[in-house]
Amino acid sequence: MGKRALEKEGKFLNYVKKMEAYDEALQLIYWDMRTGAPKKGLQQRSQVIGVLASEYFHMSTSEEMAAFIASLSGKKETLSSLGQKTLEECKKTYNQNIKIPPAEYKEYVILQAEAESVWEEARAKSDFEMFRPYLEKLVEFNKKFINYWGYSENKYDALLDLYEPGVTVKTIDKEFSALKKTIVPLVRNIADSGKKPSKDIFWGSIPIKNQKEFSLKILEQMGYDFQAGRLDETVHPFAIGLNPGDVRITTRYNQNDWRTAVFGTIHEGGHAIYEQNISQTLIGTPLCTGTSMGIHESQSLFYENIVARNRSFWVHNYHLLKSYANGQLDHVPLDDFYFAINEAKPSFIRIEADNLTYSLHIIIRYEIEKALFNDEVSVKDLPEMWNAKYEEYLGICPNNDAEGILQDVHWSSGSFGYFPSYALGYMYAAQMKHAMLQDLPSYDELLENGELLPIKKWLNEKIHQFGKTKKPLEIIQDVTGERLTADYLTRYLVDKYSALYAL
Amino acid sequence: MGKRALEKEGKFLNYVKKMEAYDEALQLIYWDMRTGAPKKGLQQRSQVIGVLASEYFHMSTSEEMAAFIASLSGKKETLSSLGQKTLEECKKTYNQNIKIPPAEYKEYVILQAEAESVWEEARAKSDFEMFRPYLEKLVEFNKKFINYWGYSENKYDALLDLYEPGVTVKTIDKEFSALKKTIVPLVRNIADSGKKPSKDIFWGSIPIKNQKEFSLKILEQMGYDFQAGRLDETVHPFAIGLNPGDVRITTRYNQNDWRTAVFGTIHEGGHAIYEQNISQTLIGTPLCTGTSMGIHESQSLFYENIVARNRSFWVHNYHLLKSYANGQLDHVPLDDFYFAINEAKPSFIRIEADNLTYSLHIIIRYEIEKALFNDEVSVKDLPEMWNAKYEEYLGICPNNDAEGILQDVHWSSGSFGYFPSYALGYMYAAQMKHAMLQDLPSYDELLENGELLPIKKWLNEKIHQFGKTKKPLEIIQDVTGERLTADYLTRYLVDKYSALYAL
Structure with missing residues (x-):
């Protein structure tokens, strides 16, 4: 590599490093806002966010960035592999941002803020008509964006690509x-x-202090690194990666149902273990994060479902849980307990759904969004479409808009194309599990002994370390030697639920 | 005011607002680092600090800033009062920063970092000779800075001005x-x-939970706004103002001595109440903070000593404290308790000193620094000078360098001129108290009834709201109608300790 090329790449990577520093500061502000920042300081804090976010956005679309892209794209072969991947990522963002006229984007940002607060009120009043004009405008904007960005086969592909790069309608349909x-x-x-499992297993309360101690012990078993993270409490749990050495999680405690905190913590812990184990060499580049929403979800669901809703996991941990449960579980046999934490039962609300019916909630949303962006349905007809699909797939019909079409926050912020990631994540996880069994045939035995670290090590090596340097479908191909397929998830579900319900 | 002048001022204030946004993000990072940021993320976090701090520094010395200063300084009369004061502040910082050659400053920053870690080791080994060469270099650098910055009467004035603008050797000497x-x-x-007060009053432990609850109740009485702040735990307590709506404090709990947490919390609470009550109109300018180290300390000491070490304060609160003390104080009469929390006794370590002898610790440091920067003593002779002064003023002689010359962190980071602020703060506080009595003659009665809010209101109106728009001596003159004088502090101390010790 020539000295001049090296210098140019160095300058580019330094430029990007500065952007990522702004982003890390922003992430810390977001974490702080959700974990206890004093209310009265928030108005000024949002000014700070404005300055940092504008600076970040400005740098991603500046003439300087355009010059880097122009001069480095022509001589990719002179770049290091890190430089190449970083350039690709910056180019993608540049194109996404530069193609929307600034005035239009500004209008859209204002609309998003308005729509979110109208949605909140509309949901509270269960009144879709109130939210409809905002949803219509949000959809119109996104249709325009699709045209700006372009697409090859299906308009909706352009939106899917925002969250799950490379995954298209063609693949998902199948x-x-x-x-x-x-x-x-x-x-x-x-x-x-x-x-049906016995209903009273989860009645009675476990002190929050005990729930927390148990959750911390499970996180430790999983290999979550407390030197590189911390656990806080919030209404809406989340995981946030500031850098691989600082990935924080939050959970919510429900005194009357320990499952909220325990499975919630395990889920966020799965996200966090991903971010904690991204290669240090990617720090300071946009590659130093999970590669997609779906792959991220595959890691949280792997721990939540494939690990922690497995009977073997509780062979090891049921005794421990009992020791924190004030005698409440002492007379519940392991098999009853295991059945109860895996109950499957159609319900209206996605975020409260069990792990079998959950995918159907997602499929409904996918089919609606796809129809919407291909002009096969108009916004005003969505409640009817929604309710019909719930009736058809789940055998239940929402009583009102609040428990139907208005339940999710996503559309109010213009996040179309996001939902499929949840079900893709489950599919990825099941396919990964199948591949893992080739390397760790004693998987269930490991769980029975509380030995979760070999599982973490496998995920680290196969998935985590690469951050964004591999695209989702590339990960699946490399890890499993196959293309993405629903086969492993369907087999997993059939085996598991047939046994549970003795079908 | 002409339209063009208004536009120019607007641009300037916007520029400054951006700088302050970077600063607020930095403050949040500092707070986070001290209250539980995961260790493994700190290396990358320091990169983020580097980017934001460089950007801030760059903006404070940029050609753009120079152009604002040049074009606006000539037509101050066209500026708003806010614009004028902001310009003055920026000009001061500009001159301070621009006059030191960048290469020299960089060398100094590296030296600071090295010196701090060497100091830590030297203190642990009680070995001044180990630290001496670093201290010599730090002093040499500061002597050069003094020459760059200039001074009118005394070289040391240039350093005093960094922390207590307008206060000079001439005033302090007197x-x-x-x-x-x-x-x-x-x-x-x-x-x-x-x-001597009875020794066993503070023996026995109070659970940390109780200490915390009591501290929170006192903060509430003081009028610390919990919607605009929060209380956390750290080894070294501090108060930090992100903006007036977000001023956080920390404290340290010692199970075996509740005084650490309670008086520490009240002290930091005093700092915080200052920052919480700065006028909202100053947000986004460098004026939105306490005007000097000394005035800041006057507010923390006002609450810690003038309020919370007053007997009347405990007439109201002693019963409350007892209720948290598990019966330990039940048989201690109020007067014995009051005597014990005001014990005066010479000791070696400044930060553990009582409220009478504390000022002597400061005066010793002041005299040493003044001699040092006027070339009347060389670094190698400091331990001898230190010990002689302790013998002369306090009647005790340190047994080694660790409990003598090496005890403070300040010099290792090059902070010369900082120490006097502590004693000035006490002096300011006593002078303010005298002025307050004219407006609130029932001061002691208010304390006896736990009515601390009129005191806060008085401080808000007279001091807090102005932020940095008034200089320290201007505040003193405006609030008390007199120039700064030690008279009120000496009277306060003589009255208080004569009564306590029946002299």
Whole structure:
């Protein structure tokens, strides 16, 4: 590599490093705002956010950035691998941001803020008509954005690409259809079986202090690094990666249902273990984060479902949980407990759904968004479409808009194309689990002994370390030797729920 | 005011607002680092600090800033009062920063970092010789800075001005000398009196939870606004103002001595109430902070000593404290308790000193620094000078360098001229108290009834609201109608300690 090329790459990487520093400061501000920043300081804090975010945005679309892209794109072969991948990422962001006329984008940002607060009120009043004009405008804006960005096969692909780069309608149609074909009859068979776990297992309260201590012990088993993170309490739990040495999680405690905190902590812990184990060499570049929403979700769901809702996991940990439960679980046999934490039952609200029906909630949203952006349905007809699909797939019909079309925050902030990531994540996780079994055939035995570290090590090596240097489908191909397929998830679900419900 | 002048001022204030936004982000990072940021993330976090601090420094000395100063200084009469004061502040910082050659400053920053870690080791080993070469270099650098900055009467004035703008050697010499003349014999008389509070009053432990609850109740009485702040725990307590709506404090709990947390919290609470009550109109300018170290200290000492070490304060609160003390104080009469929290007794370590002898610790440091920067003593002779002064003023001689010359962190970071602020703060506080009595003659009665809010209101109106728009001596003149004088502090000390020790 020539000296001049090296210098140019160095300057580019320094420029990017500065952007990432602004971003890390922003992330800390967001964390702080959600974990106890004093209310009266927030108005001025939002000015600070404005300055840092503008500076970041400005740098991502500046003439200087354009010059880096122009001069370095022509001679990629002279760049280091890190330089190349960073350039690609910056180019993508540049194109996304530069193509929307600034005045239009500003209008859109204002609309987003308005729409979110109208949505909150509309949901509280269960009144879709109130939210409809805002949703219509949000959809119109996104349709325009799609045209600015371009797409090859399906308009909706342009939105999917924002969250799950490289995954298209063609792929999702095929896999979601397979998923639907398995889950819909499975849910019906479960209902027909008349089998139900005992209801009173989770009644009675466990002190929050105990829930916290138990959660911390599980995080430790998982290999969450407390020297590189911390656990706080918030209403809406989340994981946030400031850098690989500082990945924080939060959880919510419900005195009357310990499952909220425990499975919530494990879920966020899965996200955090991903971010904690991204290669240090990627620090200071936009590559130093999870590669997509779906792959991120695959890691949280891996720990939450494939690990912590596995019977073997509780062979090791049920005794420990009992020791914190003030005698409440002492007379519940492990199998009853295991059945209860895996109950499957159709319900209206996505975020409260069980792990079998959850994917159906996602598929419904996917089908609606796809129809919307291909002009096959108009916003005013969405409640009807929503309710019909719930009836068809889950056998239940929402009583009102609040428990139907208005339940999710995503659309009010213009996040279209996001939902599929949740079900893709589950699919990725099941396919990864299958691959993991080749390397760790004693998987269940490890769980029974509380040995979760080999699992973490495998995920670190196969997935985490790469950050954003590998795209989602590339990860799946490299890890499993196959293309993405719903087969492993459908098999996993059929095996698990047939056994649970003795179908 | 012409439209063009208004526009120019607007641009300038916007520029400054951006600088302050970077600063607020930096303050949040500092707070986070001290209250529980994960260790492994700190290396990358210091990169973020580097980027933001460089940007701030760059903006304070940029050609753009120079152009603002040049074009606006000539037409001050066209500026708003806010614009004028902001310009003055920026000009001062500009001159301070621009006059030091960048290469020299860089060398100095590296030296600071090295010196601090060497100092830590030297103190642990009680070995001044180990630290001496670093101290010599730090002093040499500061002597050069003094020459760059200039001074009118005394070289040391240039350093004093960094922390207490407008206060000079001439003023301090006069007032410290009066202070010394009163305190030195007072301390001796106390020793001669043979009177001592009962030692066992503070033995026995109060649970940290109780100490915390009591501290929170006192903060509430003081009028610290919890919607604009929060209380955390750190090894070294501090108050930090991010903006007037977000001023956080920390405290340290010692299970075996509740005084650490309670008086520490009240002290930091005093700092915080200052910052919480700066006028909102100053937000986004460098004026939105306490005007000097000394005035800041006057507010913390006002609450810690003039309020919370007053007998009347405990007439109201002693019962409350007892209720948290598990019966330990039940048999201690109020007067014994009051005597014990005001014990005066010479000791070696400044930060553990009582409120009478504390000023002598400061005066010693002041005299040493003044001699140092006027070439009347060389670094190698400092331990001898230190020990002689402790012998002369306090009647005790340090046994080694660790409990003598090496005890403070300040010099290791090159902070010369800082120490006097502590004693000036006490002097300011006593002078303010005298003025307050004209407006609130029932001061002691208010304390006896736990009515601290009129005191806060008075401080808000007279001092806090102005932030940095008034200089320290201007505040004193405006609030008390007199120039700064040690008279009120000496009277306060003589009255208080004569009564306590029945002299």
